Amino acid sequence: MGPEVYERRWTNDFAAARNAALARSDADWNLVLDADEWLTSGGEYLQALRHDSRRAIHNIRIDSDLGSGSNTLISSHRISRILPRGVRYKGRIHEQPAHNLPIIDAAVTARHDGYMQEQLDTKKGRNMALLEKSLAERPEDPMCTSSWASSTTSRCSTTRHCPSIAAPGNWCSTAPPGTTTWWCGRSSACATKVVWKRP
Numbered sequence: 001m002g003p004e005v006y007e008r009r010w011t012n013d014f015a016a017a018r019n020a021a022l023a024r025s026d027a028d029w030n031l032v033l034d035a036d037e038w039l040t041s042g043g044e045y046l047q048a049l050r051h052d053s054r055r056a057i058h059n060i061r062i063d064s065d066l067g068s069g070s071n072t073l074i075s076s077h078r079i080s081r082i083l084p085r086g087v088r089y090k091g092r093i094h095e096q097p098a099h100n101l102p103i104i105d106a107a108v109t110a111r112h113d114g115y116m117q118e119q120l121d122t123k124k125g126r127n128m129a130l131l132e133k134s135l136a137e138r139p140e141d142p143m144c145t146s147s148w149a150s151s152t153t154s155r156c157s158t159t160r161h162c163p164s165i166a167a168p169g170n171w172c173s174t175a176p177p178g179t180t181t182w183w184c185g186r187s188s189a190c191a192t193k194v195v196w197k198r199p
Helices: 014-023 043-051 117-137 142-152
Strands: 029-031 037-041 057-068 071-084 088-090 096-098 103-112 171-173 181-185 192-197
Touching (some): 014 088, 029 043, 043 103
Antiparallel strands (some): 029 071, 088 096, 171 181
């Protein structure tokens, strides 16, 4: 049986796109990969899932190429990409499976080149527009606000940008649109909420 390809209008919602694809599947398990990802190992693990009746989410390892041209590094992280039948995504951007199932680290690896600078340059405006739309829809959702903060962080030169315990040199950003809290953290990858109000 060969691949099946379906077309769907893009609606500026990654979860909706993933869920539309999942709705087409009648399999017990679904491996979710993006167009800029490909499997590098784990075929035997995936085959064995046919005989695994446990309902759980399986995290695969994704090795992402970072940099530009021949000047690249590889960053690895685990992400939930093997889903049992019926699990769906939520989130317009930085979407995540919505579930309360156990999580298992799978012996499956994929490669990803979507973080290469050439590709990132094409996504900047798109991602920020989607983040701001998500914030307007769900201003108190921690995933929305932390994603926005991570995408808009800038290096502080003085504590006046952060009316909190943040010291000069921390990574900081002002409040997301429509909110009143400030966001600060030690790195742009992990913003933390500071319970101080905008003056």
